[in-house]
Amino acid sequence: MKVAVIGGGIGGAELIRVATPGPLKFTLIEPKRQIEMQALYPEYLGGVARLQELTAPLKPFCERTGTIHVQEKALRLEGNTVVCEKSRVPFDCAVIATGAEQNxxxxxxxxxxxxxxxxxxxxxxxxxxxxxxxxxxxxxxxxxxxxxxxxxxxxxxxxxxxxxxxxxxxxxxxxxxxxxxxxxxxxxxxxxxxxxxxxxxxxxxxxxxxxxxxxxxxxxxxxxxVKPSKFVQDLDLPKKNGWILVDEFLRAKDNIFAIGDAAWIEINGRLATKTGLEAERHAKHTAENLVRLAEGRPMEKYAIRASTDNQVALISLGSDCAVGVVGKMCIGAPTRLIYSLKSWIDKSFIKRFK
Ligand SMILES: Cc1cc2nc3c(=O)[nH]c(=O)nc-3n(C[C@H](O)[C@H](O)[C@H](O)COP(=O)(O)OP(=O)(O)OC[C@H]3O[C@@H](n4cnc5c(N)ncnc54)[C@H](O)[C@@H]3O)c2cc1C
The missing domain is CATH 3.50.50.60 (FAD/NAD(P)-binding domain)
Known part of the structure; x- marks a missing residue:
């Protein structure tokens, strides 16, 4: 089954990583040469994190996973084809993971x-x-x-x-x-x-x-x-507040899925947060569902972990403290231990692609 993944950030790259090796043939449409970890940008701004700690090159990752990398921007969908700046990418299933833009x-x-x-x-x-x-x-x-x-x-x-x-x-x-x-x-x-x-x-x-x-x-x-990108705004798919509205299978329609920040995910009255934590979980879930589809098995429903009414987050407050939040609970006072855990999670994420 040919899968076009549009956007190689946290969601798109993680989906390919989890689903390979396997029955899916991936084409990744991503204009950048590297995967970038946004959660570490504040540390980079403060001179604490180095560039190589927040990026991983796509070339070796794509070679390892047998993925074709089309280093272009996706412009629109035409039937079962992604129209990019220079190429056209046919697909059986497409996953939109183009993130969000500053508003x-x-x-x-x-x-x-x-x-x-x-x-x-x-x-x-x-x-x-x-x-x-x-x-x-x-x-x-x-x-x-x-x-x-x-x-x-x-x-x-x-x-x-x-x-x-x-x-x-x-x-x-x-x-x-x-x-x-x-x-x-x-x-x-x-x-x-x-x-x-x-x-x-x-x-x-x-x-x-x-x-x-x-x-x-x-x-x-x-x-x-943040706001949806022009690409998302122009797509003829169901939307909520401009974001791609998906069902409990994270599907916008038939064979088109949307994950991460680009998607509006509202299940049983809970709205998923636009966070790396959620994007990563959408990616894993969609990877498994795509494999199920390829093998003729039924897909499973997604369960939101971090929602707007039940936040789950680690918040860095400088290089020596952070706060852990689970729902209404805030874990202790700012401690170095939580900072180290957050820093380790963020840096380990990018290491998976190296
Ligand atoms: C400064 C900052 C700090 C953050 N800190 C945290 C944190 O501590 N914890 C946390 O959980 N979350 C954090 N987040 C949020 C988290 O980074 C995002 O929720 C997550 O990256 C969303 O993943 P994504 O795959 O949807 O989008 P992204 O990771 O943004 O990836 C989108 C990709 O799509 C590509 N793309 C865009 N348009 C097109 C197109 N037309 N064609 C092809 N490709 C396209 C982009 O180049 C990009 O590579 C932070 C965000 C920012 C900005």
Whole structure:
């Protein structure tokens, strides 16, 4: 059975790794030459992780797994063919694993911000930190990426770090207990926390707020929100809020599956989080279901582990502490032990592909 995997990030690459060797013939459509581990971008930004720790080259991985790598962007689906920039890839089944893009919500002055949503952007941000020694850094958005970046920068730089959040607490999608613990840890590291603060424009040297006030800054990093890519937006598949809506088999329709950040996965009233943890589980599950399909066996339903109402996450708060969250429970105080565990999990993930 020919399977086209569109996107070779956490979900796409893991699916191929788990399903091989086996009855499936994979073509991976991925414009990059390497698999990249986003969870380690904040550490790279802070100068703690090295480039080789967060990437693995696709060439040896594809050779080992017998996968054809089409190093192009997928543009659209036409029947059972993926139309790419130069090639056309026919498939029996396709898996869409194209991740998510940074969402700027139409804010003015985005050209004056840095992002750490892709490795290229994170490298650009790191170069700016090294070359320009910014003294006042504003991080907009206090989700996982925002709090992780703020902690690591506060720890590694002699600069004033601000975290700016439109809602009333940091990590607004987590429990109030988790937010309180993380706010305490951030404050201890000297991070200035501005909650209930709406950014309306980013200028070269300052951030303008909705209440008419402004704050000077040397570097603005935008981490507030993601959106579906243009490729996903243009697909003629069922959607929810722009994401690909899948059923309990992670299938958008007939022979087309969607996993990871690109998918809207809502099962029995629970909505899967857009995290590496979930993407990895979608990948394993879909790999097994594709093998079942190839062998003429029935597919199995997916069970969500981390949902918006029951978060499961390890949150790095600098290079010496992290917080573990399972549902409403927040594991202990920030400890080095949890940090080491998170760092080990993230680095081991990428090592599997080497
Ligand atoms: C800074 C940061 C820190 C994070 N930290 C954590 C964390 O600590 N823990 C956690 O669980 N999650 C974390 N996440 C979230 C996690 O990284 C994502 O949920 C996960 O990577 C999603 O996997 P994916 O396979 O859906 O997408 P990705 O891993 O983003 O992969 C998508 C791939 O698709 C490719 N692609 C895009 N468009 C096309 C196209 N048109 N054609 C072909 N290929 C295409 C891209 O090049 C990319 O390689 C973090 C995210 C960021 C940005």
């Amino acid at each position: 700027y919500f139409g804010i003015k002055g985005v050209e004056n911000t840095f992002s750490i949503n892709t490795l290229e952007e994170t490298k650009k941000a790191r170069r700016f930190v090294e070359d320009m020694n910014p003294e006042r850094i504003m991080i907009m958005g206090s989700g996982l990426t925002g709090v992780e970046a703020a902690s690591i920068l506060a720890e590694s730089l002699d600069a004033s770090i601000y975290i700016i959040e439109a809602r009333e607490r940091v990590l607004p999608l987590f429990s109030p207990q988790t937010s309180a613990l993380v706010e305490k840890a951030l404050s201890k590291k000297g991070v200035n926390i501005l909650t209930s603060t709406m950014v309306c424009e980013i200028k070269k040297d300052c951030i303008m707020f909705a209440d008419g006030t402004c704050l000077d800054c040397d570097m603005a990093i935008w981490t507030a929100g």
